[in-house]
Amino acid sequence: MTQTLEIRPDNPHRKAGRPRANGVKASTATRHDILNAAAALFVARGFAGTSTQAIAAAAGLRQPTLFHYFKTKDAILDALFMLALAEPLAIFKRIEALPGAAPARLYAAIHADTLSLSNTANNVKAVFLLPELGHPRFAQARAARERLIETFARLIAEGIASGDFRPGDPARLARLVMSLDEAPVALAAGEAPAQARMVADFALSALLIAPERLGAIRDEALALMSE
Incomplete structure (x- = not known):
């Protein structure tokens, strides 16, 4: 079973940001959510086998929101x-x-x-x-x-x-x-x-x-x- 990397936000007080895929506003912790999801996927599937679309979905985000925080998978x-x-x-x-x-x-x-x-x-x-x-x-x-x-x-x-x-x-x-x-x-x-x-x-x-x-x-x- 793949464990989740505990990456904690620098600021625990979440503020509204870009919308998630489920319609909920993204927070200042969204960057950490992306890193959590990406770490698990990179380990499970490999870097080449993981798409930014999969990372966004695992983090509960739309892909454009992910690109707002990280321009590339690299x-x-x-x-x-x-x-x-x-x-x-x-x-x-x-x-x-x-x-x-x-x-x-x-x-x-x-x-x-x-x-x-x-x-x-x-x-x-x-x-x-x-x-x-x-x-x-x-x-x-x-x-x-x-x-x-x-x-x-x-x-x-x-x-x-x-x-x-x-x-x-x-x-x-x-x-x-x-x-x-x-x-x-x-x-x-x-x-x-x-x-x-x-x-x-x-x-x-x-x-x-x-x-x-x-x-x-x-x-x-x-x-x-x-x-």
């Missing part, structure tokens, strides 16, 4: 990519600037990224698996995702240099960590924190020369995240 997918990336980018920037050893900051980044994705339905994670992400027309979203991977790589390189992590290629290891974060795993309500800890524990255990230090690193990371 613009909808690009908005989904950037929406999903906005929070992790802000979190990574803050975590990388924090004091502390690389293992604790890497744990915090992995935990935060996994938690951010786990707190949404699976559609947003599965959207990142769409092959269209590699197309030149989505270069902005791909570059933003690469910035997340580069943060992982810098922290891994720092940990290798300090003797905390096993030797390896930081860039390749960073991509492996990102693949763990983005794995589309269905969760029951309230399971996101446990999954975030599991992914971060697994990644750090694999990287650490002394895995028995994991508990202390986890505690340090969680303290950093609470600052």
Whole structure:
């Protein structure tokens, strides 16, 4: 069963706008309704197999109303990519600037990224698996995702240099960590924190020369995240 991506409107107070297909006035949340519908359809049918007419119908809109918010189907997918990336980018920037050893900051980044994705339905994670992400027309979203991977790589390189992590290629290891974060795993309500800890524990255990230090690193990371 396809889950619905919970994209909440910036302004919860709905105001009249263009009419929906059922005659009800569209609201300021219509953009988010379109993204919700599109995410579910892209995952279920693929990007190429989803028409703007189908997205409009799933959102309860007429097609001209959809084009009022998004000129093209590409613009909808690009908005989904950037929406999903906005929070992790802000979190990574803050975590990388924090004091502390690389293992604790890497744990915090992995935990935060996994938690951010786990707190949404699976559609947003599965959207990142769409092959269209590699197309030149989505270069902005791909570059933003690469910035997340580069943060992982810098922290891994720092940990290798300090003797905390096993030797390896930081860039390749960073991509492996990102693949763990983005794995589309269905969760029951309230399971996101446990999954975030599991992914971060697994990644750090694999990287650490002394895995028995994991508990202390986890505690340090969680303290950093609470600052």
